[in-house]
Amino acid sequence: MKEKVAVIGMGVSGAGVLLAYQKELPQHPEVQIEITCFDVPESFGRGKPFREKSEHALNNSRSHTISYDYSHEEDFVEWLQAQGLMVPEYASRRLFGDYLYDRTQALVKELQVQVIETSVVALDWLQDLQQWQVQIKESNGEVAFYYYDRVHLCCGELPSTDIYNLKGHVRYIHEPYPLQQFSEQGPKAGDHVAVIGTGLSALDVYKYLYDECGVRELELFSRSNYFPTVRGQEDQAYKCQHLTKESAKQLMAQQNGNFTLDNFDEMLSKELAEVGIDFQLYKERFFQPGIKGVLVSYHNPDLVTLMQHVMLQASSILTEAWPAMNEPDRREFNETYHKLLVNLRNPMPNDSAVELLKGVKQSEIRVLDGVEEIEALEPSPAGVGPYFVLRGEGLEVMVDWVVNATGMDMSLRDVSESPLLQHLLYQRMVQVDSAGGLSLNFETLNLLSPRFGEWPTLHGHGVLVGGAIYQNNSTFKIQAQAHRLVKRLLADQ
Structure with a gap:
């Protein structure tokens, strides 16, 4: 019997789910999956970040380090060359969006995916049928319903923050x-x-x-x-000796699955001592607000590049360590490190x-x-x-x-512009994580509900769960998590 799967939202996260099925289904010929994808045409295969038509919006990562496939880092460069295009150091998001769209269409064709080009307005669990009911509004205004055994929520276009309450003013x-x-x-x-x-x-x-x-x-x-800091020199790679995933996993194994702020402090201190950097002195000299911060970053590329490598590794470790930290440690981490980490991890x-x-x-x-x-x-x-x-x-x-241009409001206090999220939260089908976004079990990627507990057939991906999974806005990180999930799901069938 075929399992019917819905993927709601077809930006980077949705494409990552399709890619995971494309990688794993050949290993399980006995499993039959029927996939349907939902998204509006302008976002399908691109998502919000990459539907931009202007050449002024650039990726902040070099072209040879980004790809729709985390296991094949050179794929974007190969696509550019196949199109007869020059390989820019930093590609425009429009160009990368064209590439993502092309690769997503290939996945749709290979997996024989049904595509429904509209947004989902509601999602409900039908206990009697043991299925999810997906509700859409068609172009003629008619309401239509579809039914699925499993749903991947990949709708990461969260509302923007309105700090000064200006929304609605004509200018x-x-x-x-x-x-x-x-x-x-x-x-x-x-x-x-x-x-x-x-x-x-x-x-x-x-x-x-x-x-x-x-x-x-x-x-x-x-x-x-x-x-943000200025992107450092490409040829100055650094491999961490102490701030590693292996070290973090060993600590969690020794501490019944827990990870503490003291653990992170010690790992970071050892790593910085290895390269002769005093953390407090670095913060005082280089982590400065305004143009001063840009100037010191621009004129000191060697040191800033080194710190970018270290903090990128820190972010990678926190993917698994963050869910293992308690709330007081998370809050103190954010006060001590978060702004600096974002400043270094997302350079211009x-x-x-x-x-x-x-x-x-x-x-x-x-x-x-x-x-x-x-x-x-x-x-x-x-x-x-x-x-x-x-x-x-x-x-x-x-x-x-x-x-x-403040970015997304992860608190989800106002989701009036997203009927689907509004419906899910109002019906208490999902819940807001204390760190923002939706709550989920990191090990299973199952979303959590205050009414129903952990959903075994409702999964969260990408920025939508960017509070529960620290800094979950990396293309490769999102893809790797989707692959881990789909591999488990198919192995369990």
């Missing part, structure tokens, strides 16, 4: 992507624009507004005001740093500190700006537009 852009929206009905030359955020999304917005819209008055700021391309520093030097970009509130102003009788005032201690700046 507030809550979602920065797709960037081409700015050319169609957004800021133009002569406008004064504030961008909330200092991460990679904010840099995408800045570059697009500057190059495509002719904006020359830009204010950048965030609550922390830390920019060198070219982005050069453009940012150039804009600051020419006084076309300012990095503000201490913005406490943003007030929406009544437009003048002539209908002209400014439309907002940014205020803080000793600070008052008038702007015409505000663009939100």
Whole structure:
């Protein structure tokens, strides 16, 4: 009898699930699976990050280190060469999206997947049938239902944070992507624009507004005001000696499956001592807010590259160690390490740093500190700006537009724009993790419910479970977890 499987959301996570089935099904010829995938056409095979059409939004990883297949790192480069295209050091997300779409379509064909190009609005468990009921709304407004034995939730397009409660104002852009929206009905030359955020999304917005819209008055700021570090030198690889997965697994085996903050502190201290880095001195000198942080990172590539390698390994270890830590240790870890780890783990391309520093030097970009509130102003009788005032201690700046580039709200406090998540949370089919996103059992990737406990046939993937699985936004990490899950599922049948 065929098991009917639904994959809801077909970005990186959904494609990772298909890839896992493609890898494992040949090992189990006795197993019959019928797969259906759900997503809107613009996201199918791309997801939110890679449906961008602009060339200004760049991947922050070099082209030869990213792939749709974590076991074949060179696949993207090989695809580019097969298309007769040059291999850029940092590919645009549009180009990588084309590649992902192409590879996903090949998986769909090979696995004979049924594709339903619409979003899912509700998901319910039918106890009598022992099946999941998937509800969609078709283009003609009609409601349709489909029934499955197993569901993979891969819908990682979570709501964006609205720190200053500006949502709904005509000159507030809550979602920065797709960037081409700015050319169609957004800021133009002569406008004064504030961008909330200092991460990679904010840099995408800045570059697009500057190059495509002719904006020359830009204010950048965030609550922390830390920019990513600058991507280090490619040829300076470093293999950790103490901060390793093997060491972490040994500690957890000795401690009944537990991992403590003291364990992490000791492993990191030994690793940094190995390369002669004093952690506190590094933080004081290099982990600085605003443009100072970008400058010290840009001018000290050797040391920053080394720290990037170490913290990337730390993030990898935490994939399994994070679920084994208790809540007090998690909170203290976040206070001590999280901002620095994100700062090092998600670096900006060198070219982005050069453009940012150039804009600051020419006084076309300012990095503000201490913005406490943003007030929406009544437009003048002539209908002209400014439309907002940014205020803080000793600070008052008038702007015409505000663009939100803060990233996703992992708290899931407002899921009104996602009917599926709203339904699942309201019906208590799933629950919000204390660290954000949805809760799950890391070992099984089964989602948890306050009503039903652990679901054996409902699985969470990607950013959707990015609180329960630390920094779960790496393509390779997401793929590896999907493969581990599918391998177990097929072996159990």
